[in-house]
Every structure is written in C-alpha cells, then in structure tokens.
Amino acid sequence: MSLAYRMAAFARRGTVLLALALLALFAISALAGAQTKKKIGPAAPATTGALTVFAAADMQPVFEVLGPYFQRRTGITLKMVYGPSGTLSEQIVNGAPADIFFSADYTFAERLVAADKADNINPYPYAKGILVLWTRKNSRFNPITVDALSRKDLKSVAIANPATAPYGRAAIAAMTKLGLLQNAAPHFVQAESVSQAGQFALSGNAEVALISETLAYSPAYKAAGTAALFPLSTYMEIRQCAVVMKNSAHRNEAHVLLNYITSDPIQDHLADLGLQRFQ
Amino acid sequence: MDTDALLLTLRLAATTTALLLLAAIPLAAVLAYATTRWRLLLEALVALPLVLPPTVLGFYLLVGFSPLTALGRTASTLFGHQLVFSFAGLVVGSVLYSLPFAVQPLTAGLRSVDPRLLEAAATLGAGPLRRLLRVALPLAKSSLLASAVLTFTHTVGEFGVALMVGGSIPGVTRTLSISLYDLVENAQFAEARHIALLLLGFSTVALVALYTAPLFPRGERRAS
Known part of the structure; x- marks a missing residue:
C-alpha cells in the first residue's frame, strides 16, 4: 500500500541517517540510565530494588500523599500500579509481579489467598x-x-x-x-x-x-x-484488605509498608484522606 | 454470546463504512490527482490514525466534546444529546480512527488507473467529476471493495476509543471488543472465548477473502 511504499522509499534514502539517529538515541538512553543509577545507588543502601505495589484505584490519592513520606522514612522505593481491584487480583493470580496488593474490598484480596498466593491465611484489613x-x-x-x-x-x-x-x-x-x-x-x-x-x-x-x-x-x-x-x-462495609505475596522477594519491605499504613498515626490521619480506620 | 454487543458492533461497522466510503471518494481523488504540494500534507494527515494511539483520539473526544466546551455544546444541540457515551460518539471516533483504511487502498486504486483512459474521456468532453465517477471509479472497483472490507473489519476491531469514551452501555456503546474486555476482567473465560473466537474467525475470513479475490477475476475483466 502507499504508506508502506513511501516508508520503504524513505528508508532507502535515509537508512544511514536513521541508523545514526537510533544509535544516538541508544547512547542517550544508556547515559541517562547510568546517571540515574549513580544517583539512586548510594542514597538507598538498605533496599535491593523497589517494592511493587498493586493498589485499588481508590487508593491512588492516598498513596500519592503517604508514599513520599513512607519513602523518605524507610528508604524503600514504591513502584505503584493502580487499577480496579478485580483486574489487579486477576493479574496477580496470573503471575503479575506484585509484592503487595491493596484491594478495595475483602473478596478480591481473599481470591489471592484462595489462589495460594498470600503469605497469610487471612487478608489484612487496613481501612474502610x-x-x-x-x-x-x-x-x-x-x-x-x-x-x-x-x-x-x-x-x-x-x-x-x-x-x-x-x-x-x-x-x-x-x-x-x-x-x-x-x-x-x-x-x-x-x-x-x-x-x-x-x-x-x-x-x-x-x-x-x-x-x-x-x-x-x-x-x-x-x-x-x-x-x-x-x-x-x-451498602455493605467496604472493608479494604491487603495481601502480601508469599513468593515476593520483598516480603519484609511489604510488611513494613503494611505496618506503616495500619499504624496509629496513619490510621488517625485516614479521615482526612477519605477513609475510615479499619477497626 | 452477547447478541446485543454483536448487533451493535455490526451496526457501528456498517455505519462507519458507509460514511467513510462517502468521505473517502473525494479525499482519495484529491490525493490521487491533485498536483499541489499540500497534497502531501493531506496524505500525512490521513495516515495519522495508523500511527496515533487510539488513546490520543479518546482523550481529545472526551475533553473536546465535553459539555464544558463550546464544541461539545454545539455537538449536543446538533445531535440532540451529548456525543460522548453515545452511539454517535462511537461513530465519530471510528470514522476518524478508520480513515486511512478507507482512503489509502482507494487512492492506490485510483492512481493505478491508466491515465490515457482519463485523457481519452477528457477529449470526449467529460468533466473531472464525470471522469472520476464514470471512468476511474469503475476501474478501481476492487480497491473500493478493499477499502470497504478493511474499514469494516478495522471498525469491528476498534477498542481503545470505545473504552475511553463509550461507557460500556449495553446496546449503545458496549461493542464486542468491550464486552470481551469486561468478560476477561471478570474472569468469565468461557464466554470470553466465544467472542474471541468469533472475532478471530471473522477477521481471518474477511482478510482471506480480500487477498484471494484478485485471484478470481470476474468475467468482465477479460476485455482489457
């Protein structure tokens, strides 16, 4: 078709140019990567890589507030993935690399327990x-x-x-x-x-x-x-529960995060963020 | 099987194809025969949806046609309802999204028409419109068919725009691809399998038919 033809013509004319541009791109990204590594390396010696957190969409505003505090306090970096709880739990059951999952209810957290992914027989409630x-x-x-x-x-x-x-x-x-x-x-x-x-x-x-x-x-x-x-x-109580994955390489860090969220000072602060204490 | 979604998808694809063929004929004619340099810009614009993520289109439809904007309010009075979350909105999205699939095959077809035939028609007193409709288009009939098939199948496969501006309303905006997405999200794999298989079969048959059609020329072609 005409686009394909045009692109082929362009490619013939500009192969060298294109190759140079790609090379430049690779070089730039490699340099940038090296630089960020240098920056992060000495700053966070306690952790090996970031904690991958799957969190229900309603938790996005909450983690946007609490996340930076937590990271500064513990040096643990959080990689956040937001979505509907059902979708996230389905993804984790199918092998998505989450370390901890903050569901917006009990059922989708319990599904991970049933799928033998959790490190505990009960999901941990953390908010309502x-x-x-x-x-x-x-x-x-x-x-x-x-x-x-x-x-x-x-x-x-x-x-x-x-x-x-x-x-x-x-x-x-x-x-x-x-x-x-x-x-x-x-x-x-x-x-x-x-x-x-x-x-x-x-x-x-x-x-x-x-x-x-x-x-x-x-x-x-x-x-x-x-x-x-x-x-x-x-409506039935929206009992938001979390699950720590038993196969996670960052189980300890995951529990640090969970303990932080369920700690008294944070629980007292939840009302300002639109949640209630879990108990 | 979600028959509502099936019927809706067919209705959407048919409407989009009809509208796009009407738009594609003048556009393709300009692209094939115009001699100005602006033609190249137009060609690039027409090809844009090929490389643009559907989310870009979805974003502009959501923001541009929201009732908060003058454009959105104009569209609302024009259609009698707001464009987002409606069948008309999906049609607008699909027309934009499938545009190159309608225009490009037809442009190629019109370009491959022997210019001598058009010149002959001109010497016989046929104007540009008559030359297009009576000489070029009939000769590029198979390209027109290719445009129609590609547009139809591409619209059936449309997903991103519908996800962003559809709202998954049964019978209005829940197309087969959205229905499949909802089923998979909800882990209803048995039902999802039916839809996936249907879409796979349909697309395969349509494309096989499209690619093998030139191998079986109709009788009328013998003359040339």
Missing part, C-alpha cells in the same frame, strides 16, 4: 471505604444530595464496573437500598474503575459519579466539585 456522590461545582444538582439520583431529568450517572470494582458494587447496593436504582440505571455510564468513573464526571461528560471519598478529597476533585455521602447503612 466511603461511597460518595460527586458532581461539578457548576452542576444543576447543587447543593448535591443522593436524592439527585431520583430526579427524572437525570442524564448520565458514572459508576465503576460492579464486577471488578468494589465501589461499583457498593454503588449498586446503596442505590438499591435507597430505591434509586430503577430511576438511575438507564442513565448508567460504566467505567472500568472508580477513577475512570470520577474522570467521566470531572471532565463534565457525566453529570454525577459514584466514587470513593478518597477521590473526592483529592486536590483536583476538591477544586472542581462537591460530594454527598451515602448513608453507611445502605
């Missing part, structure tokens, strides 16, 4: 999640209450996929309990995770979103909108 209804500041639903979901002129409601995201499941439960589901369901826009659900509303594409309070408390969402709490009795 809170479900909110979020809308932009200029939204016609302000002042926002959950009753916005009963309005007949509702157009779009973003929720996380209930099959893979615990907050999506809680959203369905809460709306069912409050008798709002029938009115809201035809307007559902399903996102793959709670953070995509939030993004749909933050970008103004969806009118409201059912998301975690952690997200609603993060700077971007705080600046752009307001949130209303769902009564805690309307």
Whole structure:
C-alpha cells in the first residue's frame, strides 16, 4: 500500500541517517540510565530494588500523599500500579509481579489467598471505604444530595464496573437500598474503575459519579466539585484488605509498608484522606 | 454470546463504512490527482490514525466534546444529546480512527488507473467529476471493495476509543471488543472465548477473502 511504499522509499534514502539517529538515541538512553543509577545507588543502601505495589484505584490519592513520606522514612522505593481491584487480583493470580496488593474490598484480596498466593491465611484489613456522590461545582444538582439520583431529568450517572470494582458494587447496593436504582440505571455510564468513573464526571461528560471519598478529597476533585455521602447503612462495609505475596522477594519491605499504613498515626490521619480506620 | 454487543458492533461497522466510503471518494481523488504540494500534507494527515494511539483520539473526544466546551455544546444541540457515551460518539471516533483504511487502498486504486483512459474521456468532453465517477471509479472497483472490507473489519476491531469514551452501555456503546474486555476482567473465560473466537474467525475470513479475490477475476475483466 502507499504508506508502506513511501516508508520503504524513505528508508532507502535515509537508512544511514536513521541508523545514526537510533544509535544516538541508544547512547542517550544508556547515559541517562547510568546517571540515574549513580544517583539512586548510594542514597538507598538498605533496599535491593523497589517494592511493587498493586493498589485499588481508590487508593491512588492516598498513596500519592503517604508514599513520599513512607519513602523518605524507610528508604524503600514504591513502584505503584493502580487499577480496579478485580483486574489487579486477576493479574496477580496470573503471575503479575506484585509484592503487595491493596484491594478495595475483602473478596478480591481473599481470591489471592484462595489462589495460594498470600503469605497469610487471612487478608489484612487496613481501612474502610466511603461511597460518595460527586458532581461539578457548576452542576444543576447543587447543593448535591443522593436524592439527585431520583430526579427524572437525570442524564448520565458514572459508576465503576460492579464486577471488578468494589465501589461499583457498593454503588449498586446503596442505590438499591435507597430505591434509586430503577430511576438511575438507564442513565448508567460504566467505567472500568472508580477513577475512570470520577474522570467521566470531572471532565463534565457525566453529570454525577459514584466514587470513593478518597477521590473526592483529592486536590483536583476538591477544586472542581462537591460530594454527598451515602448513608453507611445502605451498602455493605467496604472493608479494604491487603495481601502480601508469599513468593515476593520483598516480603519484609511489604510488611513494613503494611505496618506503616495500619499504624496509629496513619490510621488517625485516614479521615482526612477519605477513609475510615479499619477497626 | 452477547447478541446485543454483536448487533451493535455490526451496526457501528456498517455505519462507519458507509460514511467513510462517502468521505473517502473525494479525499482519495484529491490525493490521487491533485498536483499541489499540500497534497502531501493531506496524505500525512490521513495516515495519522495508523500511527496515533487510539488513546490520543479518546482523550481529545472526551475533553473536546465535553459539555464544558463550546464544541461539545454545539455537538449536543446538533445531535440532540451529548456525543460522548453515545452511539454517535462511537461513530465519530471510528470514522476518524478508520480513515486511512478507507482512503489509502482507494487512492492506490485510483492512481493505478491508466491515465490515457482519463485523457481519452477528457477529449470526449467529460468533466473531472464525470471522469472520476464514470471512468476511474469503475476501474478501481476492487480497491473500493478493499477499502470497504478493511474499514469494516478495522471498525469491528476498534477498542481503545470505545473504552475511553463509550461507557460500556449495553446496546449503545458496549461493542464486542468491550464486552470481551469486561468478560476477561471478570474472569468469565468461557464466554470470553466465544467472542474471541468469533472475532478471530471473522477477521481471518474477511482478510482471506480480500487477498484471494484478485485471484478470481470476474468475467468482465477479460476485455482489457
């Protein structure tokens, strides 16, 4: 086809040039790599490589605040991977190289125990999640209450996929309990995770979103909108649990992180980040 | 098997193909016959979706057509509803995303038409439009078919844009590829297997048909 032909012609004309450019790129990246190694090397002598943390999407704002403190305190570097809990646990079951997994519920953490990936027979609870209804500041639903979901002129409601995201499941439960589901369901826009659900509303594409309070408390969402709490009795407790992988080469560091999150000073601070103490 | 998703995917692919063929004919004609230097710029722009990640397109659709922007509000009044999270939004995304698959084969086809035939038509008094529609296009019929098949199959295989601006609404934006993604995420491999097999079979058959078609020329070609 014409593009292929054009590229072939270009390649013939510019093979030498192209090879030189590639070589230059390699040289630059190699140099850059060597430099970063030099920088990191002496600074963090206690650790061998970084801790790979798989965390539920609702934990992203939390780790963005706590991560730097933790790294400075312990010298342990964190490599964060965020996503819907169901997706992450599925990936770990299939061999994804996580050292520790912070699920947004009990079930997906327990799945790793069942798959014989965990170093303990029980997932470790570390926080309780809170479900909110979020809308932009200029939204016609302000002042926002959950009753916005009963309005007949509702157009779009973003929720996380209930099959893979615990907050999506809680959203369905809460709306069912409050008798709002029938009115809201035809307007559902399903996102793959709670953070995509939030993004749909933050970008103004969806009118409201059912998301975690952690997200609603993060700077971007705080600046752009307001949130209303769902009564805690309307959905099953979002008991967020973590699992440390038994095959991890960084099990000790993983437990250092887990102990840090479950320590009293951090647990006392959770309310500011949109979570509740786990006990 | 998710029949809603299947029907939706076919509807999306058919709509996209129809719209793109209409757009591709004038575009390909310009690319094949225009003599200005701007033609090269246009050709590069048309080829852009080949190399651009679909997420770039998804991002611009989300941000550009959001009700917060004038463009988004204009689109909303035009379509009667907002573009993101709707079938129309997917069509817009797919048309942009499959553009090179419609234009490039047709351009190549039009370029391979013997210029002497076009000149002969011109001496007989045929204008540029008539030369295109009555001489060049009929001779490039197989390229037009290739454009249609590639556009259709590429739209069936579209995923990234639908994931970013679709919202996985059953019967509206949950296409087969999105349905497959949801099933895999949810570890429903048995159902996922059906969809994956269907898509694999469909694409294989379509491409085999496309590549073997020139081996079985129709009777009318004998004359030339």
